[in-house]
């Protein structure tokens with residue numbers, strides 16, 4: 563059994579994580595929110611689990627490296643500079659970052675990659691997501707993860723082929739583009755659909771999160787798995803053996 567510290571502990575995910583850690587027989591080492599000290603939390607636990615905000619990432623990585631504990635990062639809305647910081651920290655400790663810790667989405671990303679690989683680029687790819695009204699980033703981390711999987715299947719870079727936020731006189735859709743649409747409202751835990759639209763037919767691959775426990779369970783599983791790992795940057799695919 564291990565002890566886990568949660569960053570973003572009073573948030574929706576933080577509360578789900580506390581429940582799942584305690585139900586799994588591990589120890590909840592405590593949690594922090596804005597203004598809290600991640601270094602003290604890192605010293606008091608075997609691994610950190612961070613579902614907070616992009617602005618917290620640098621201090622959280624620094625704390626994990628300083629204490630020599632692994633860290634799971636579920637926070638979304640990350641930019642390239644955040645990913646560079648994660649790569650740097652992963653030289654010193656075990657780190658896993660993902661936009662979605664659920665089993666279903668991790669498998670969905672594989673299916674999307676395979677579909678994009680097998681279908682020619684006259685099959686247009688559109689990713690639609692819906693989340694609760696409190697969500698602050700768009701497209702969701704999951705939508706970006708799925709877009710990257712589709713781009714990988716196609717052998718292209720997402721950054722060069724991404725179309726989001728269409729409005730007004732957009733012009734016709736560019737061949738090979740990967741489109742994103744983000745809906746917000748109510749209490750939706752997370753809905754994602756990847757639509758592959760061809761001539762006279764459409765294939766839709768979807769995932770529905772019914773609650774946040776699925777993300778919390780995946781994050782705890784990832785933290786358990788990281789405990790036995792050397793320094794490095796790891797993926798949910800590796801944790802789940804997919």
Ligand SMILES: NC(=O)C1=CN([C@@H]2O[C@H](COP(=O)(O)OP(=O)(O)OC[C@H]3O[C@@H](n4cnc5c(N)ncnc54)[C@H](OP(=O)(O)O)[C@@H]3O)[C@@H](O)[C@H]2O)C=CC1
Nearest residue numbers: 570572573574575595596614615618636637638661662663
């Ligand atoms: N990867 C995945 O599977 C999933 C990822 N997420 C992501 O996790 C993140 C949190 O989601 P959710 O719980 O719904 O959000 P909430 O807004 O409910 O909670 C965020 C928490 O983080 C805290 N926080 C904000 N800034 C800091 C900081 N600098 N240091 C420490 N804590 C801070 C907030 O504290 P305060 O109120 O004091 O500001 C709050 O308690 C989001 O980025 C979301 O997209 C969510 C679900 C699944």
Ligand SMILES: O=C(O)C1=N[C@H](C(=O)O)C[C@H](O)C1
Nearest residue numbers: 638661697702703704751752
């Ligand atoms: O903010 C959320 O709630 C969620 N965020 C993650 C994302 O951005 O994809 C994962 C999940 O969809 C819920």
